[in-house]
Amino acid sequence: MSFAIASAPVSRRTALRAGGATALLAATDASWLQRLLGLGADGDGPAEVFKGDAPGEATWRRWAQRGWAREAAHYVKLGRNVQCKVCPNNCILAPGDRSHCRNKVNRDGTLYTLAYGNPCTFHVDPVEKKPLFHFHPGARTFSLATAGCVFRCLNCQNWEISQRRPEDTKDARGAELRLRAPLPATLTLDEMSRLSLFPEDLPGVAEALRCPSVSYTYSEPTAYYEYTLASCRAVRAAGRQNILVSCGSIEERPLRELLAFVDAAHIDLKGFDESTYRQLNSGRLAPILRTLKVCHELGVWFEIINLVVPGYTDRLDSIRRMCGWIVAELGPDRPLHFSRFHPQHKLEHLAPTPVDTLLRARDIARDAGLRHVYIGNVPELEGAEATFCPQCRRPVIERTGFAVTRNVLVGGRCPHCQTAVAGVW
Structure with missing residues (x-):
């Protein structure tokens, strides 16, 4: 479950905090954009993520075939980047990144969970x-x-x-x-x-x-x-x-x-x-x-x-x-x-x-x-x-x-x- 945001220019600082995303709402509504991206007035931003830590191709194929990898719910597409909107960490992931909770990855601009049907x-x-x-x-x-x-x-x-x-x-x-x-x-x-x-x-x-x-x-x-x-x-x-x-x-x-x-x-x-x-x-x-x-x-x-x-x-x-x-x-x-x-x-x-x-x-x-x-x-x-x-x-x-x-x-x-x-x- 995802939704995209219409492309429009924003400030360099906001774009950098959003992982360089270009698919953003017009910067004229800064308060809406801050709420959407989790950039609060107190200076909080998205949580730190695990850069480049998504599983390799062989592992990904096995997990997808097993049914353990599914498209995530509640996320925003920011160009090829994505932002998870399930928890207040508001993780922004570039392709190949893993979320703060370790369970979600950005694969080719789509957010997936790796924690489905596989209790440990x-x-x-x-x-x-x-x-x-x-x-x-x-x-x-x-x-x-x-x-x-x-x-x-x-x-x-x-x-x-x-x-x-x-x-x-x-x-x-x-x-x-x-x-x-x-x-x-x-x-x-x-x-x-x-x-x-x-x-x-x-x-x-x-x-x-x-x-x-x-x-x-x-x-x-x-x-x-x-x-x-x-x-x-x-x-x-x-x-x-x-x-x-x-x-x-x-x-x-x-x-x-x-x-x-x-x-x-x-x-x-x-x-x-x-x-x-x-x-x-x-x-x-x-x-x-x-x-x-x-x-x-x-x-x-x-x-x-x-x-x-x-x-x-x-x-x-x-x-x-x-x-x-x-x-x-x-x-x-x-x-x-x-x-x-x-x-x-x-x-x-x-x-x-x-x-x-x-x-x-x-x-x-x-x-x-x-x-x-x-x-x-x-x-x-x-x-x-x-x-x-x-x-x-x-x-x-x-x-x-x-x-x-x-x-x-x-x-x-x-x-x-x-x-x-x-x-x-």
Whole structure:
């Protein structure tokens, strides 16, 4: 899905930032052009890309034949250059270039995704692992991911796939293997590297595994947007549900298109400070706040997670502002999960988040008016992951790890005082 822009002259500086493109709108409407190309008034421009890193001819032919390469959605043609418009990175690619998320390439003036039908990992998880605590507690969800991510989080726990190219995790050489029901008993690493799982096959796989939903998770579903969208459509058409686990950095147009087929979402709100977002995640805060508001507007059930990273996102004044914003913009019933940081990836030198910091964050959230606040990654902390009735404050769902040990809700209501608890039960 693409659209071209009528040819007209623009300033040399703008043309250079657009990769020397000549197919641009008239420069008389500079504000429109800036929005289109992602050149904000704050000086932000398109993200850095991997110059000349598109796959060679032999690899490309194998991936195209396997069905793993498809024309991308939501992009602009700028002469022979292209600009991806799925996420705020707004990558501009010359022929032969690879996108910031590593999943898209410009081949002869057309943008292609290399992350289609080729998950590098999948599992059956409890829905609590997403984490979603107010969406069908105890249910199983078939979870999958491809390589690639729109962010560069210093603390990423799945960097082995999120910071890799699809070709680093899959191999189109050898015999084709397509995952369908009935499922094989086992898969070898070689088989996994060759395996395809196309959207039309997902409902049957989920059914065979007794999973009422499919989750797009582990890396970043925005980076494999075309595969996510097609899969969500197929899963919804089969009467099953879709769960989006995302950092929330996505442009509004593709977001709205995708959310039409999403039943629940977990959105990472990685902080509440623009400079911290840039330093810790190589992203921006504003698009994530917009994503949260769009989810709320469209009535998609979602929960928010905030990883409390020492020295980055543990400032209590920032947490207080964040909680106030959630209450004002999303309402007091929006679940918020504070998660304990453990040394990962490029932050192995840091210590885990002190439990006292997490308790203080929870107190701040409750004082701000949030009714459902959780603390994750501290299994020994009593009541940290229990759901309490917002009226009588008695526990109505109790959990140990990712397992629901007690659920006394009746039709989504507290059995003691009949108060409705927000969620999808």
